[in-house]
Amino acid sequence: MSDRNSNLMLWLLVAASIVLSVIGAMPIAAGYAGSLSVLGMAARLLFACIHGTQRLGWRKFGMILAITCVVSWCYESLSIATGFPFGNYVYTAELGLKLGTVPLMIMPDYFGVCYLSWVLAHVLLDKLDRQIDSRSLFSIPVISAFIMVMWDLSIDPGSSTVKHEWIWQDGGSYFGVPISNFLGWFLCVYTVFQLWAIYLIRSKQLQPCPLDGFKSSWYLPIFLYSSLFLQPILAATLVANGTVTDAGAQIWPLKVIFEALGLVSLFTMFFVICLAFFKVQGNSNLR
Numbered sequence: 001m002s003d004r005n006s007n008l009m010l011w012l013l014v015a016a017s018i019v020l021s022v023i024g025a026m027p028i029a030a031g032y033a034g035s036l037s038v039l040g041m042a043a044r045l046l047f048a049c050i051h052g053t054q055r056l057g058w059r060k061f062g063m064i065l066a067i068t069c070v071v072s073w074c075y076e077s078l079s080i081a082t083g084f085p086f087g088n089y090v091y092t093a094e095l096g097l098k099l100g101t102v103p104l105m106i107m108p109d110y111f112g113v114c115y116l117s118w119v120l121a122h123v124l125l126d127k128l129d130r131q132i133d134s135r136s137l138f139s140i141p142v143i144s145a146f147i148m149v150m151w152d153l154s155i156d157p158g159s160s161t162v163k164h165e166w167i168w169q170d171g172g173s174y175f176g177v178p179i180s181n182f183l184g185w186f187l188c189v190y191t192v193f194q195l196w197a198i199y200l201i202r203s204k205q206l207q208p209c210p211l212d213g214f215k216s217s218w219y220l221p222i223f224l225y226s227s228l229f230l231q232p233i234l235a236a237t238l239v240a241n242g243t244v245t246d247a248g249a250q251i252w253p254l255k256v257i258f259e260a261l262g263l264v265s266l267f268t269m270f271f272v273i274c275l276a277f278f279k280v281q282g283n284s285n286l287r
Helices: 003-025 027-082 106-124 139-162 179-202 215-238 254-267 269-281
Strands: 089-091 166-168 243-245 251-253
Touching: 003 027, 003 215, 027 089, 027 106, 027 179, 027 215, 106 139, 106 179, 106 215, 106 269, 139 166, 139 179, 139 215, 139 254, 139 269, 215 254, 215 269, 243 254, 251 254, 254 269
Parallel strands: none
Antiparallel strands: 089 166, 243 251
C-alpha cells in the first residue's frame, strides 16, 4: 500500500471511530453495545497495524502485539480466577467468543489503545524520533500507562454497570467498579509498556520514517484517541433518566454515572489530547 493510500485509510479509520463513538453514546444503541465495541476495537486495531508497521516494521510490530496479547490475557485470566489484580468479575456474552474466560476481542482492544497511548506519550515527552534510550526506558512506559488508565476511568462503569459487558461481582465505590480495577489496570498496562521498551531498546535502532516529518502523521493518533473521549462526553448530554443496580445491590442514577464519566474524561483524556495537539502544532521541525 502506498503512503498516500495508507494515509487515506488511516483518516477513514479515525472518521469511522468517531462515528462509532457518536452512535455508541446514543440511548437507542444500548442493545448493540457489544457489536459497537467490537467494531471500535477492529478500527483501532487496523489503525495500529497500518500506522505501526510503517514505523516499526512487521517484526517489531508483531512482537509488541504478541507481548500485549499474552500479558493482558494472563492478567485478565488471573483476576477472573483469583480476584487479583483487578477484582472479582466475569465477562458476559456481550463481547462474543472467549479464550478461556476472556473474550477474544479484549486482547486486541488492549493493543489498539495501548498503541495510541504509547504514541501520545512520545509526543508529550518530545520523543518524536521514537527511539527508546536510557532516559526514556521508564518514563515512556509510565506516561503511557497513565494515558491508558485515563480511558478506563472514563468508560468502565458505562461498559460494566450500565451495559453489562462484564459484571463486577462485589460492586464497587466508583459507580459499581472497585478501585482495585484501576490500580490493577495500571499494573497490567505498565507491564506491557515496560516489556515493549525493554524489547525495543535491546533490538536495533528504529529506522527513520519519512512520514513522521509531517504534523498530520502525529495528528492521526491524537484524533483517534479523541474519538475515545467523545463517547463519555456525548453520553453525559444524551443519557435518559433512570437507574441501574450493580451486583452489590447499590442503585445508581444513570445521569449521575454518565455526567461524572464525562467530567472525568474532560479533565483527564481531553487534557492529554490538548497538550499533545499543541506540542505537535508548535513543533517547527514538522511540516
